[in-house]
Amino acid sequence: MNEKKLQQLGVAVIETEAEAISALTQRIDANFATACRHMLECEGRIVVVGMGKSGHIGGKIAATLASTGSPAFFVHPGEASHGDLGMITAKDVVLALSNSGETDEIRTILPIIKRLNIPLISMTGNPDSSLAQAASVNIDVSVEREACPLGLAPTSSTTAALVMGDALAISLLEARGFTPEDFARSHPAGALGRRLLLHVGDIMHTGDAVPQVSESTLLSDALLEMTGKSLGMTGVTDSDNRVIGIFTDGDLRRTLDHGIDVHQASISEAMTKECKTVVADMLAAEALQIMDSKKISALLVVDENQHLVGALNMHDMLRAGVV
The missing domain is CATH 3.10.580.10 (CBS-domain)
Known part of the structure; x- marks a missing residue:
């Protein structure tokens, strides 16, 4: 495979994922606003769950939320069934990521989450899935196709979930009136922290x-x-x-x-x-x-x-x- 062909493949991936991101603008709807409202009214923490690649994206979303004024942490749903569910309290909100909406490890813990009577926000690519139907509100992050030519490796779908997570985090940041000084207090060792905290x-x-x-x-x-x-x-x-x-x-x-x-x-x-x-x-x-x-x-x-x-x-x- 020559250099030009490799470049063409790279461009195709970026164009496919860009299309998937562009389509998300139509999903910023009443469900998105409701999800934001649940998070703003949360008296505890936003608990993010997800398996596999969705779990990696979930971890990043949790980190972004936490650093922008919305206390959050990630819980592995597989570990949740073996004791980590105790980390979720009656004051929390759960944000669950699953492209199919049928991830077994997440479905297993849904009854416990529902029993806590706390908001469950799902982020799925299938609004008719078990997870989406069980959720208080579902955010649609479906994509027309993956950037993987086999249609198997999560690529466009994980990018879409990550971007939607950023949309949630930054919307909450604005709604909370989060300031550069607030951000610096969460990043005291970074360059911004030094610029905004050092006298x-x-x-x-x-x-x-x-x-x-x-x-x-x-x-x-x-x-x-x-x-x-x-x-x-x-x-x-x-x-x-x-x-x-x-x-x-x-x-x-x-x-x-x-x-x-x-x-x-x-x-x-x-x-x-x-x-x-x-x-x-x-x-x-x-x-x-x-x-x-x-x-x-x-x-x-x-x-x-x-x-x-x-x-x-x-x-x-x-x-x-x-x-």
Whole structure:
């Protein structure tokens, strides 16, 4: 089989599955809305069940629901018959996936679910199946054909179920008013979590690690302070520890260009006045935006009275994973 033929086969699969997904738009109907309502009113968890490939899709749907504000977990229906049914309570909602709607392991546990008198949402490719008929509401995820040329391997059908699961999860996210901050709390180790949860105060240098000189300090001594603290800058403060300026590596280059004697001049002659500052409870991502917009690589951190309390630079952002 040549390269062109392999490419044609790949395109055919994608086109077949795209058609199956497109057909789902007609299934976003009253049943879909009812399923969403059951999930929104759930006082417990959304319990997702499914066997085989449907089980793999169910696991992903449960994970998406949980990470977008709808507490959920996956239960293997085979294990459910051997004790895991105890994980389902009278406050839960069950979402059952089966393309045929006749999966034996799911049919076995249907009487127990019905006995709990909890909503059962089915996602099947056969609205006349045992599962669909037993459900409180059925969502039709049937496909015209599988992408597998043999019509056997679950391909289009599992893709359709996955997309419908995403539709449920994101609809619930919107209905709950789920925010980026809520998402970040579920993903504290991810890049988004760091950007939305990490504050300046979490990564700034404090105490003796903050480069700081008074306005009367000689420029040469200020350079020693910068070198010793390794942040590429130093804050300049008045007698009350209020920030009145900053001196950076860039200021040093400009000073040398102007022919200023670094051994005779005071820092006040070379510093940048009215420098940009941030506060400790500002999001680190916001501080990063300030750095980007002002084209600077370091910031001084002040309190509400402009007292110097900390400092940070771009390297701190990189180490914290904000960049």
